[in-house]
Amino acid sequence: MNSMEHQFIEAGTLMLAGMVFVFAFLSLLIIFINTVLARLAVKFPDAITPSRSHSSTKNKKAVSGEISPAIVAAISGSISQYRHKHSTQYKSKR
Amino acid sequence: MDSLTKLWLSTGLANFELGQVIMMLVGCGLLYLAIARNFEPLLLLPMGFGAILTNIPVAGFSEVGGLLHYIYYAGIDTGIFPLIIFMGVGAMTDFGALIANPKTLLLGASAQFGIFATLFGAIALNGIPGIEFSLKDASAIAIIGGADGPTAIFLASKLAPELLGAIAVAAYSYMALVPIIQPPIMKALTTEDERKIEMAQLRPVTKVEKIIFPLGVLLMTIFFLPSATPLVGMFCLGNLMRESGVVDRLSSTSQNELINITTIFLGLGVGSKLSAEAFLNVQTLGILGLGAVAFSIGTASGVLMAKLMNKFSKEKVNPLIGAAGVSAVPMAARVANKVGLEANPHNFLLMHAMGPNVAGVLGSAVAAGILLALVG
Numbered sequence A: 001m002n003s004m005e006h007q008f009i010e011a012g013t014l015m016l017a018g019m020v021f022v023f024a025f026l027s028l029l030i031i032f033i034n035t036v037l038a039r040l041a042v043k044f045p046d047a048i049t050p051s052r053s054h055s056s057t058k059n060k061k062a063v064s065g066e067i068s069p070a071i072v073a074a075i076s077g078s079i080s081q082y083r084h085k086h087s088t089q090y091k092s093k094r
Numbered sequence B: 001m002d003s004l005t006k007l008w009l010s011t012g013l014a015n016f017e018l019g020q021v022i023m024m025l026v027g028c029g030l031l032y033l034a035i036a037r038n039f040e041p042l043l044l045l046p047m048g049f050g051a052i053l054t055n056i057p058v059a060g061f062s063e064v065g066g067l068l069h070y071i072y073y074a075g076i077d078t079g080i081f082p083l084i085i086f087m088g089v090g091a092m093t094d095f096g097a098l099i100a101n102p103k104t105l106l107l108g109a110s111a112q113f114g115i116f117a118t119l120f121g122a123i124a125l126n127g128i129p130g131i132e133f134s135l136k137d138a139s140a141i142a143i144i145g146g147a148d149g150p151t152a153i154f155l156a157s158k159l160a161p162e163l164l165g166a167i168a169v170a171a172y173s174y175m176a177l178v179p180i181i182q183p184p185i186m187k188a189l190t191t192e193d194e195r196k197i198e199m200a201q202l203r204p205v206t207k208v209e210k211i212i213f214p215l216g217v218l219l220m221t222i223f224f225l226p227s228a229t230p231l232v233g234m235f236c237l238g239n240l241m242r243e244s245g246v247v248d249r250l251s252s253t254s255q256n257e258l259i260n261i262t263t264i265f266l267g268l269g270v271g272s273k274l275s276a277e278a279f280l281n282v283q284t285l286g287i288l289g290l291g292a293v294a295f296s297i298g299t300a301s302g303v304l305m306a307k308l309m310n311k312f313s314k315e316k317v318n319p320l321i322g323a324a325g326v327s328a329v330p331m332a333a334r335v336a337n338k339v340g341l342e343a344n345p346h347n348f349l350l351m352h353a354m355g356p357n358v359a360g361v362l363g364s365a366v367a368a369g370i371l372l373a374l375v376g
Helices: A002-043 A053-063 A069-093 B002-009 B018-035 B041-054 B067-076 B080-092 B096-100 B104-110 B113-127 B135-146 B149-159 B161-176 B178-189 B207-224 B226-244 B248-255 B257-271 B282-312 B319-325 B331-343 B350-374
Strands: none
Touching (some): A002 B113, B018 B161, B080 B226, B096 B104, B096 B207, B113 B135, B135 B149, B135 B350, B149 B161, B178 B282, B282 B319
């Protein structure tokens, strides 16, 4: 029973030390965010990404039915690559 | 005739022991939970299968020379697998919500009370005949309250490897049961009006903040708690890979292929610890019970802390997000969102709950570091 009492005291100390440390550590992190990171955010704001007028015109073309030659080339290229790969696999299996 | 006898003796049927059969059924139970109930299937499926494999008589999966033996000692005994998974979790984590509302770190901190309060419970169970938990065992069991699988496995492999199987099963089972365990506690501790509280929109967080944050966390851990640096360090590495934006391939690998491969081996390795002699005892029942207590206390502490913050803070905090302080990312945050929507269909708490949710991951890693430093 005495050893259990001793263990309870140890567990209590551990609980107290643990909770105090967890709170202290995460509170320090709050201070870090509120000071260092907040200042960095003001000094180095995210660059505003320019609106992409080019891509939007391309999209419009695609919607209206015209497919750009670059896209056609890319699709046909990947199809022929796939066929080529597939046929070599087939041959190697045989 | 001799050959026939020899053949018979080499069959599984001749060598089965009752304990092995029961543990295979436990393995099947885990498979059922994973496949039919969708309970943490990524880990429970390989774990359940590992439990079946390790209990096959004669095959010797978990003896020297057996596959599971090497998987366990290479990846779990050394702590490598949980740490690699932690790196992947870091690569998947967005600290934006936490940086935008840093006071939610206090919710993540208070939810760790579940861990430390369970230490008492584990020691109290020593009064029951057949149960004898040392302080190391109690610490390893208590970390279940952190609701963080890799952290629980990492700490258990360091402090109480013989209890690893039961601790991992309890941790992952309760993480899957978060949507069942948490809502009644959340509702019991809050009023309808409190659950309806709408929170202010979070400020946008810059890229520089997100890059410096993991470095700052690592620096603080190096200064104040080096014993937690294996966990926090790997977590921060994964997060920096994600936020830096210059190593998308590495970030993608660590949050997809690498974490998936490691999860298979982690599950099998933990399953190899589900042997009859290690699992079929009163201690396992104690661990399963304590796990539920740890989760419940953690949830309650988070909610109560949020209520306390409401008394002192100008900006209102919905107490439901406090429950997300018990890691279990992103399940606990989803539960907070769901319970909030039940009270107020226009109140989306998910982003607000992600703050305490990821704070809980950091909090449980810090708690694990403290337990390692003081007990290990």
